[in-house]
Amino acid sequence: MSKTYKWGILGAGRIARKFANDLKYVEGARLYAVGARTADSAHEFAIEFADVKEYDSYKKLVSDPEVDAIYVATPHGFHHEHVMLCLEHGKAVLCEKAFAINTREAKEMIALAQSKKVFLMEALWTKFNPHYLKTMALIRSGKIGKVKSLHANFGFKPFEPVPQRLFDPLLGGGTLLDIGIYNVFIALSVLGRPDVIEATAELSDKGIDMQLSVLFKYKGGEQAQLFSSFYTDLSNECDICGEEGRIRMGTRFFAPDTSITYYEGKPDTAEVIPYHREQGFGYQYEARHVQECLTGGLIESPVVTWNDTIVQMEVMDEIRKLIGVSYPKDK
Incomplete structure (x- = not known):
């Protein structure tokens, strides 16, 4: 029996909603939880997407042992902080682009993924479309x-x-x-x-x-x-x-x-x-790839490699x- 991956969404904005919507097109994916800056934001998101656990802080989301992977959908100015938080808690991460503010931040994020042996990929959705x-x-x-x-x-x-x-x-x-x-x-x-x-x-x-x-x-x-x-x-x-x-x-x-x-x-x-092209906004392709990587025991995508991200930064x-x-x- 294939594994069901429980996704957490860190951030409750427009892009987060599009990604959450497209998870229904990914076999073996379950929209499990959302973490937002406020209880109101998390609750509004949970109302829109039924049967979703809601957390009024990012720390509570990453601390949930049921979460398998987290999509970081906050503005790129916060990506370093939020990705590091996820990785410290052993959560696989798909991080929206731009991956970081600068190359130094990107290298720190990748270094932590390597040391923790946890999956990390920049969400360059176009590359999978x-x-x-x-x-x-x-x-x-x-x-x-x-x-x-x-x-x-x-x-x-x-x-x-x-x-x-x-x-x-x-x-x-x-x-x-x-x-x-x-x-x-x-x-x-x-x-x-x-x-x-x-x-x-x-x-x-x-x-x-x-x-x-x-x-x-x-x-x-x-x-x-x-x-x-x-x-x-x-x-x-x-x-x-x-x-x-x-x-x-x-x-x-x-x-x-x-x-x-x-x-x-x-x-x-x-x-x-x-x-x-499939139905949806187009985010299901990258989510599907992340699950394939996790199933294969990978911590780095062979499609959007860490070197790809560093070069771009x-x-x-x-x-x-x-x-x-x-x-x-x-x-």
């Missing part, structure tokens, strides 16, 4: 020939009430760690770590990036142009351009409800590439250094 897998398979097949450039943008204009985490340096505010990370992720996935990084940004009066332009350069001549903004609702698309064609991941290129279009030549050669640290964004937790 069917549209991403289909796109990467097309690239590997030579569909567009040698990739020479990538162009990704992600922008939105926050609406009221504006989350504090977006603009507060104490919480790792700015476009890079909130949405620009998707641009960095897809560039690293397709082209690898760049040899040269150039970046420019407009900073707020609090010193966080309101809009950001990044250029990755590679020794083979390849380039990636990445743009993120809190000023405008952008198309949020990604073009991957090769010597023999182009692939466009449409609006919300990072999510399973996007589209994939192949262009052999000019725009009138467009061919929509079909792919199958190092690249984002370098970008922040170039644009002059420093957080209190960097000191």
Whole structure:
């Protein structure tokens, strides 16, 4: 008889609710408990999702011996603190991105997972979604020939009430760690770590990036142009351009409800590439992978490795250094 994994959710916000919803599509998964900062938040979450234990503190959640794995869904400014709490209590962790504020924090989190021999993975959900897998398979097949450039943008204009985490340096505010990370992720996935990084940004009066332009350069001549903004609702698309064609991941290129279009030549050669997606928001794929890892006795994912996370954090640290964004937790 296969094991049922009892999931705890640390944080009771919007992303936590989406992940909790998608657990019903994962065989052997049970939404077991939620931990929130207040009793009211935990209770509201528990009402929405029936038969869920509610805890009015994160410490109480991680202390529950029945919890097998915890999804950390708090703002990234708190990830280091909350992941360390989970690991200290021997709980397997799936931590939302951005994994941490900086590379130092990320390395400390991974080091504790190693020493405790407890599973830890960054929740880069895109890497498990069917549209991403289909796109990467097309690239590997030579569909567009040698990739020479990538162009990704992600922008939105926050609406009221504006989350504090977006603009507060104490919480790792700015476009890079909130949405620009998707641009960095897809560039690293397709082209690898760049040899040269150039970046420019407009900073707020609090010193966080309101809009950001990044250029990755590679020794083979390849380039990636990445743009993120809190000023405008952008198309949020990604073009991957090769010597023999182009692939466009449409609006919300990072999510399973996007589209994939192949262009052999000019725009009138467009061919929509079909792919199958399940019901739900798309978080079930990463949850399913975590359970497979736990069943196999792994403490590190072979898909989103610890090195993947460190490289991504190092690249984002370098970008922040170039644009002059420093957080209190960097000191």
